[in-house]
Amino acid sequence: xxxxxxxxxxxxxxxxxxxxxxxxxxxxxxxxxxxxxxxxxxxxxxxxxxxxxxxxxxxxxxxxxxxxxxxxxxxxxxxxxxxxxxxxxxxxxxxxxxxxxxxxxxxxxxxxxxxxxxxxxxxxxxxxxxxxxxxxxxxxxxxxxxxxxxxxxxxxxxxxxxxxxxxxxxxxxxxxxxxxxxxxxxxxxxxxxxxxxxxxxxxxxxxxxxxxxxxxxxxxxxxxxxxxxxxxxxxxxxxxxxxxxxxxxxxxxxxxxxxxxxxxxxxxxxxxxxxxxxxxxxxxxxxxxxxxxxxxxxxxxxxxxxxxxxxxxxxxxxxxxxxxxxxxxxxxxxxxxxxxxxxxxxxxxxxxxxxxxxxxxxxxxxxxxxxxxxxxxxxx
Numbered sequence: 001x002x003x004x005x006x007x008x009x010x011x012x013x014x015x016x017x018x019x020x021x022x023x024x025x026x027x028x029x030x031x032x033x034x035x036x037x038x039x040x041x042x043x044x045x046x047x048x049x050x051x052x053x054x055x056x057x058x059x060x061x062x063x064x065x066x067x068x069x070x071x072x073x074x075x076x077x078x079x080x081x082x083x084x085x086x087x088x089x090x091x092x093x094x095x096x097x098x099x100x101x102x103x104x105x106x107x108x109x110x111x112x113x114x115x116x117x118x119x120x121x122x123x124x125x126x127x128x129x130x131x132x133x134x135x136x137x138x139x140x141x142x143x144x145x146x147x148x149x150x151x152x153x154x155x156x157x158x159x160x161x162x163x164x165x166x167x168x169x170x171x172x173x174x175x176x177x178x179x180x181x182x183x184x185x186x187x188x189x190x191x192x193x194x195x196x197x198x199x200x201x202x203x204x205x206x207x208x209x210x211x212x213x214x215x216x217x218x219x220x221x222x223x224x225x226x227x228x229x230x231x232x233x234x235x236x237x238x239x240x241x242x243x244x245x246x247x248x249x250x251x252x253x254x255x256x257x258x259x260x261x262x263x264x265x266x267x268x269x270x271x272x273x274x275x276x277x278x279x280x281x282x283x284x285x286x287x288x289x290x291x292x293x294x295x296x297x298x299x300x301x302x303x304x305x306x307x308x309x310x311x312x313x314x315x316x317x318x319x320x321x322x323x324x325x326x327x328x329x330x331x332x333x334x335x336x337x338x339x340x341x342x343x344x345x346x347x348x349x350x351x352x353x354x355x356x357x358x359x360x361x362x363x364x365x366x367x368x369x370x371x372x373x374x375x376x377x378x379x380x
Contacts, residue, residue: 048124054109061102069095080188085157096149100142107138148174155244156181156237168244168252175245182241189234200226217289218296225296228281232274239270 049057072091079088104126111119111134121132129139148171154160155178170178200223207220236258243251243266253264261267279293286293 049105051109051112054105054112058102058104058106058109061105065098065102086159089153089157089159092153093150096146096153100138100146103142104138107134111135144171145173149177152177152181156185156241162256164252164254168246168248170245178241178244179238182237182239182244185237186234189237193230193234197227197230211289216298217291218298221286221289221291221296224285225282228278228285232278235274236270239266239274242266 072094076088076091079085079091108121108124111121111124111130111132113119114132114134117131117133119132119134121130121135123130124135128135130136151163152174155162203223203226204220207217207223211217211220240258243253243264245251246264246266248264250265253261253267255261255263255267262271282293286296290299291297292299
């Protein structure tokens with residue numbers, strides 16, 4: 001993460017620039033048929049044309065980008081439906097980058113017509129910071145805001161390597177985009193869970209059948225666990241986003257495993273308040289079914305010799321009862337998250353891309369692998 005944007009005025013202007021980027025995707029979104037065949041539109045390194053010509057190039061790029069904008073929604077929808085966050089990020093990045101793609105020729109045209117030191121950069125080369133205030137503002141504020149928004153998108157979607165600045169100091173552009181990304185992921189999870197919820201009843205029915213036939217309640221418990229975990233599955237992206245944008249020690253938990261996060265006030269609130277109702281319900285249901293509240297593995301029943309010893313000792317109160325009621329009461333005292341996995345496939349502060357109800361749409365072999373991986377985590 002680069003240094004924080006300094007000054008309220010420059011930060012505000014940078015955010016306005018980001019807003020423009022968000023609504024005008026780069027022309028690369030459009031198919032070849034919609035791209036201009038003129039070489040001067042595809043200038044990649046410099047704008048040394050007369051100001052009027054640069055302004056015309058910006059106008060042309062704007063028209064082409066607006067024409068291609070709806071086409072970009074098609075691959076975005078396909079990426080969302082397929083759960084391909086890398087492909088979704090590639091599409092969204094085009095929209096974020098589109099602002100500077102459209103504005104750059106106009107920026108350099110303005111630089112050419114204004115006197116030094118405001119304008120008058122002698123080179124007009126995009127890869128250089130420039131010598132005028134206009135080109136330096138472009139490099140220090142607009143490009144920085146664009147890069148911060150792209151970083152926030154990566155963190156929201158769990159794409160690439162997660163980053164964290166010292167003290168969790170972030171720019172206003174990153175904070176706004178990260179919170180927006182967290183809210184969007186939570187909304188998408190809420191919709192997906194609502195659609196998949198009726199399908200989960202099939203898994204419950206299958207679990208009941210297996211329970212009656214074999215006495216193994218693991219499949220039934222895991223089907224019910226998906227519903228128990230649903231609320232936290234929906235809210236976690238927002239919680240992680242808030243933790244990402246607030247300074248330490250309120251936010252900025254450095255832990256990479258959601259099951260172990262407790263190094264900031266936000267993640268402690270999540271573990272001690274938001275997850276407690278879920279864990280309490282898990283323990284009640286798991287205790288009634290005789291399974292582990294995290295993994296769903298059946299708890300081995302006591303042997304007949306142990307039962308005899310317990311009955312004999314019960315009159316003196318020297319042994320713990322092992323009946324079903326006692327087992328339920330004991331499960332309520334279990335430490336939430338016992339047996340949780342110490343590894344995580346997600347980046348820092350990032351919620352997993354798929355959750356309990358979402359795996360109903362996966363192939364059978366994928367469900368088995370995912371259940372083994374996610375059963376020990378407190379997140380989903």
